[in-house]
Amino acid sequence: MLIENVSDFDADGWRWPHFTPRELACHCGGRFCAGEYWHAPDFLDALEALRADAGQPLIVNSGHRCAIWNSYVGGARFSLHRAMAVDISLAWHDRHMLLAAAEQHGFTGLGLAKTFLHLDRRPRPARWFYPGSETSWRT
Numbered sequence: 001m002l003i004e005n006v007s008d009f010d011a012d013g014w015r016w017p018h019f020t021p022r023e024l025a026c027h028c029g030g031r032f033c034a035g036e037y038w039h040a041p042d043f044l045d046a047l048e049a050l051r052a053d054a055g056q057p058l059i060v061n062s063g064h065r066c067a068i069w070n071s072y073v074g075g076a077r078f079s080l081h082r083a084m085a086v087d088i089s090l091a092w093h094d095r096h097m098l099l100a101a102a103e104q105h106g107f108t109g110l111g112l113a114k115t116f117l118h119l120d121r122r123p124r125p126a127r128w129f130y131p132g133s134e135t136s137w138r139t
């Protein structure tokens, strides 16, 4: 569900203690939108479950993106960041453990970058590397 301005979002009953609507909203900083946010409870349930497994903070580099911000940062035209997807920083995490846990918790779009893990929930599972990221995932 698209919220045009995250400040207008009624967060009463928010049940995902490790995340806030603001950190999952567009990070363009008001340049191209008023703070778009996409509310998806199922996605948040999976993210919170992953956070519990990881046992440490999941830093969201990128969550929802407004249209202009998405193209500005080089996102795919039909990127799930236009609805809800997250890029989680890999700092402080064992990347392989985080990947396995993400898969276990129902994330089906798995983008393996050098410094972050992209997660989304799509009907047909997909897993990919970003240019130059493959070696960082070899152990």
Ligand SMILES: [Zn+2]
Pocket (backbone or CB within 6 Å): 026, 027, 028, 029, 030, 031, 032, 033, 034, 035, 036, 065, 066, 067, 069
């Ligand atoms: Zn924006």
